[in-house]
Structures are given as C-alpha cells and as structure tokens.
Amino acid sequence: MRPHHLQRRPVSRRTPLVGAAVAAVLLAFTTAAAPPTWSDGELKTLKSLWIAELGAPPADPSNRVADNPAAARLGEALFSDARLSANGKVSCASCHQPDHAFTDARPTGRGVGTGARRTMPVAPAVHSPWQFWDGRADSLWAQALGPVENPVEHGFTRTEVARVVAAHYRGPYEKLFGPMPDLSDRGRFPLRASPVGDAAARAAWARMAPADQAAVDRVFADFGKAVAAYERTLRVRPGRFDDYLAGVFGAPGRHARLSADEAAGLRLFIGKARCATCHNGPLLTNNGFANTGVPARTGAAPDLGRAAGVRQAVDSPFNCKGRYSDADGEGCDELEFAVVDDPAQVRAYKVPSLRGVSRRAPYMHAGQFATLDQVLDHYSRAPAAPDGTSELRTLDLSADERRQIIAFLRTLDEQPERRP
Known part of the structure; x- marks a missing residue:
C-alpha cells in the first residue's frame, strides 16, 4: 500500500484575528442573552403583575345565578x-x-x-x-x-x-x-x-x-x-411575560426568557414611563378612570366620560341597590361610595387591561390611535385635554424607548391553550 501523505497547510496569519472575532461575537451574544437583574422593589412590582396572582372573580351578590x-x-x-x-x-x-x-x-x-x-x-x-x-x-x-x-x-x-x-x-x-x-x-x-x-x-x-x-x-x-x-366563565390566558415571571419566581411549568428589548421595555414600563401607575395588577389595570388628554374624534358628539357615566350608574334601576338586584342593598360598596359631580371625572375613561393589547388595535376609547407607537407618542408628549384636565405629564420617550415598551407589551399576548 502506498502511504498517505498528509499535506501540510500553511498557517494563516489571520487565524488569531478570526478567533478574536468569534470570541467577540460569543461575548456579545452572552451579554445580550444574560437575564436582566431586578431590585427587590422591582421584583415586588413584577410579582404583582403576574397572572398567577390573579384571584378568582369577585362574588356578585346582585346576581344569584352568577356562578350557576x-x-x-x-x-x-x-x-x-x-x-x-x-x-x-x-x-x-x-x-x-x-x-x-x-x-x-x-x-x-x-x-x-x-x-x-x-x-x-x-x-x-x-x-x-x-x-x-x-x-x-x-x-x-x-x-x-x-x-x-x-x-x-x-x-x-x-x-x-x-x-x-x-x-x-x-x-x-x-x-x-x-x-x-x-x-x-x-x-x-x-x-x-x-x-x-x-x-x-x-x-x-x-x-x-x-x-x-x-x-x-x-x-x-x-x-x-x-x-x-x-x-364569568371567560378567562384571560397567560402570555410569555407570565412564563418569564414563572422562571423568575421559581414556579413550576413553562418558562421563557425576555429579549434585551423586551426586558428594557419592561423596565421602562414599571419605571421611567410610569405605565404601571394605572396599568397595574395581574390584568394591568387599576379598574379606575383617567383623563389622559385623548383627542375627540372628528365630528363626534360631546362626551363627558365618567362624569356622565357615574350618574347613570347611580340612577339605574338595574344597579346593585335596585329592585332587580339579588343583593338586597348589601354588598354594594362601590355604588354606595361612588363619587358624583367630580370635575376630575370629565372626559375620564376606564383604564383598560393591557392583556392582549397588541392584538386590539385601534386604541383608546374611540379608536383615535391606529398603533401602539401613536399611543406612546401621545403619552410621551402629554398634550392638553380637549375638555377637563389631563393627568399626563411629559415623558420625553425616545423612539427606541417606545419601541422597547411595545416589544414588552407583545409579551402580554395570550398564548394558545396548553394541552396536557
């Protein structure tokens, strides 16, 4: 048999440079993929946003067949x-x-x-x-x-x-x-x-x-x-954000990681952008009402928002204290203590849940904004309200910061039902 001769190839002088480049890429990837760190205060806030913290629907004493x-x-x-x-x-x-x-x-x-x-x-x-x-x-x-x-x-x-x-x-x-x-x-x-x-x-x-x-x-x-x-049988399903929090808090089940942009958006959401001031709790709403200076739709009739709505609720024959309620006047605290004739309620509208928000365009109470970026731009600029007084304060969010917040908001989309 003829011996096999191994051909010696010259060593490229670029090899160290290639190695250095690969190392740099790996280092960059490792850095980008590194999980974010959170302070104790931030962790407390994050846990409050976790859908696992959402309790059972509150009882409705005014409806005796509510859970039948x-x-x-x-x-x-x-x-x-x-x-x-x-x-x-x-x-x-x-x-x-x-x-x-x-x-x-x-x-x-x-x-x-x-x-x-x-x-x-x-x-x-x-x-x-x-x-x-x-x-x-x-x-x-x-x-x-x-x-x-x-x-x-x-x-x-x-x-x-x-x-x-x-x-x-x-x-x-x-x-x-x-x-x-x-x-x-x-x-x-x-x-x-x-x-x-x-x-x-x-x-x-x-x-x-x-x-x-x-x-x-x-x-x-x-x-x-x-x-x-x-x-009452309809439920909000978890999003990837909840799978991320499951990993953060060591819960069993499916876990997920956030990208660098998603994590940055979350940090802005609970920090600089002050979104969590109103969009808090597991459903990312405080269930309250706020005037955020949203422009009126062109040609729309005058709309006083909560200022008119609370009066209608108090006067309705179908409210918790009404003739057709099963509560017999008990357990109607929200109605009992409802504030009417409050100037701050003029053009105040309900703070919506942000669960699944990226799939719910257009936005605001009358669809005034077509995209989430338009919503965030409005909140960043904080223009004066067309009526009443806006609660917003200027945020001066950059285009990158708005993009990062939107990246986070997409993690709130419901995931397909999990089959055993």
Missing part, C-alpha cells in the same frame, strides 16, 4: 343569538369576537349602526366593579342590558327580549328564574316597548300598567344575569 353552570349555558346561547336584534343579524358575539380578544378590531363598535366608542374586551371585565368606558353599569349583568336597547347596537326593546326568551328559552329560563309572565295579550304587552327606545317604543311602554312593566323588567334583568354568568 346552567345559567352560564343559557347565557352562552343568548350571547350568540342574533334574534336579539332589530335586523336579526347582530348578537353580543358580533362585536365581542373571540378571535379578536372579544373585541371587533374596529375604531368604534358596529351593530345595526355605528357606535361612538370602541368595543371593550369581555374576559377581564369580570374583575372590574364598573363596566363600559364610562362605568355606567356596576355589574356584568347590568352591562349586558345596555347594548340590546341601544339604537345603533342591537336596536331592540325589552318587550322583544322577553318574547325571544319566552319563545326559545322558556325551559332553561324557568328552571333558573321561575315562571315567565304570560305575554300573549298584546294590549298589555306591546311587541315593541321600552322606556329608552324610540318615540313609538317609549309611548307603548308608557301605556303599560306598572305591574306589567315590572314583569318585563324582571325578564330583561334575568336575561342580563344569564349572559353575565357565561361571561
């Missing part, structure tokens, strides 16, 4: 029933779409007409004492009633609601709430009658006997309570 599975099944059917609308095409699910975090991805809601405000997500609402952008309802069941009679949402009346329930849901309804009233006498129970409808509906309602009005109101309230029971 049969009521939730009835409510789910009602939630998706387009027969509960003037044109037979609009249901609660038309605007509260699961694929869009239970919103509709429109600047303002669209039912039988076009509304003045954005559709709010449903899942976080169970943890809030006030509903709607202006807080004009003090429970989920009271909230469910408003859109049905709104002329540009469902455009329905409460006698029509009662008839749909009687015709299609009598069995499950009566098992939960007792016998339905006999609605067959159209002289006593007009087809279309409501105290908040159009002129014809209001006139028909005014002709009804008080006892008959109360019977319809009872069915109407029960409809809302069933829908609320369903909505």
Whole structure:
C-alpha cells in the first residue's frame, strides 16, 4: 500500500484575528442573552403583575345565578343569538369576537349602526366593579342590558327580549328564574316597548300598567344575569411575560426568557414611563378612570366620560341597590361610595387591561390611535385635554424607548391553550 501523505497547510496569519472575532461575537451574544437583574422593589412590582396572582372573580351578590353552570349555558346561547336584534343579524358575539380578544378590531363598535366608542374586551371585565368606558353599569349583568336597547347596537326593546326568551328559552329560563309572565295579550304587552327606545317604543311602554312593566323588567334583568354568568366563565390566558415571571419566581411549568428589548421595555414600563401607575395588577389595570388628554374624534358628539357615566350608574334601576338586584342593598360598596359631580371625572375613561393589547388595535376609547407607537407618542408628549384636565405629564420617550415598551407589551399576548 502506498502511504498517505498528509499535506501540510500553511498557517494563516489571520487565524488569531478570526478567533478574536468569534470570541467577540460569543461575548456579545452572552451579554445580550444574560437575564436582566431586578431590585427587590422591582421584583415586588413584577410579582404583582403576574397572572398567577390573579384571584378568582369577585362574588356578585346582585346576581344569584352568577356562578350557576346552567345559567352560564343559557347565557352562552343568548350571547350568540342574533334574534336579539332589530335586523336579526347582530348578537353580543358580533362585536365581542373571540378571535379578536372579544373585541371587533374596529375604531368604534358596529351593530345595526355605528357606535361612538370602541368595543371593550369581555374576559377581564369580570374583575372590574364598573363596566363600559364610562362605568355606567356596576355589574356584568347590568352591562349586558345596555347594548340590546341601544339604537345603533342591537336596536331592540325589552318587550322583544322577553318574547325571544319566552319563545326559545322558556325551559332553561324557568328552571333558573321561575315562571315567565304570560305575554300573549298584546294590549298589555306591546311587541315593541321600552322606556329608552324610540318615540313609538317609549309611548307603548308608557301605556303599560306598572305591574306589567315590572314583569318585563324582571325578564330583561334575568336575561342580563344569564349572559353575565357565561361571561364569568371567560378567562384571560397567560402570555410569555407570565412564563418569564414563572422562571423568575421559581414556579413550576413553562418558562421563557425576555429579549434585551423586551426586558428594557419592561423596565421602562414599571419605571421611567410610569405605565404601571394605572396599568397595574395581574390584568394591568387599576379598574379606575383617567383623563389622559385623548383627542375627540372628528365630528363626534360631546362626551363627558365618567362624569356622565357615574350618574347613570347611580340612577339605574338595574344597579346593585335596585329592585332587580339579588343583593338586597348589601354588598354594594362601590355604588354606595361612588363619587358624583367630580370635575376630575370629565372626559375620564376606564383604564383598560393591557392583556392582549397588541392584538386590539385601534386604541383608546374611540379608536383615535391606529398603533401602539401613536399611543406612546401621545403619552410621551402629554398634550392638553380637549375638555377637563389631563393627568399626563411629559415623558420625553425616545423612539427606541417606545419601541422597547411595545416589544414588552407583545409579551402580554395570550398564548394558545396548553394541552396536557
């Protein structure tokens, strides 16, 4: 056999340089991938934002079927029933779409007409004492009633609601709430009658006997309570941010790391940018109301926000202390201590949850901003409010800082359900 001769290759003088370059790249990667460090105070704040810290939904003493599975099944059917609308095409699910975090991805809601405000997500609402952008309802069941009679949402009346329930849901309804009233006498129970409808509906309602009005109101309230029971079963799922915190706090389960930009954005969120002043807790909302100087939509009617909403909640016959509440006046602290006639509430709107926020464009109460960068630019500049007084203070966030905060906000997107 002929021996194999190994060919000796000259050693390149560039080898040390290549090695140095590789080492530099590895060092840079290691540095970039190094997990962020947090102070004790920051860790306390981070833990408060963790979805694992979110307790069970608070009890609703005003709704005795709030956690009844049969009521939730009835409510789910009602939630998706387009027969509960003037044109037979609009249901609660038309605007509260699961694929869009239970919103509709429109600047303002669209039912039988076009509304003045954005559709709010449903899942976080169970943890809030006030509903709607202006807080004009003090429970989920009271909230469910408003859109049905709104002329540009469902455009329905409460006698029509009662008839749909009687015709299609009598069995499950009566098992939960007792016998339905006999609605067959159209002289006593007009087809279309409501105290908040159009002129014809209001006139028909005014002709009804008080006892008959109360019977319809009872069915109407029960409809809302069933829908609320369903909505209470909806849950906000964890995001990658929560998997990151699970690793930080040594919890079992899936863990994740944040990129350098995401970590920097989180640090800004709880620090310099002061986002966590209002967007705090596991749902990243304090459930309060704030005037942040958001511009009015061009051509929109005057909107006082919470200043008008709190008065509506206090005056509503369907509130926690009302005739149709199951609370008997007890456990209604939020309503009892609601502040009215406060100038600070002018153009103050509900602080929304930031869970899934990157999937919920456009933004603000009437879809005034198309992107998160526009939102952060507004907060950074802190312009004067069109009415009332803005609570914002100038932040002077750079373009890079805004980009980093947005990178963090994307980690709040819900992840697909985990299968065992």
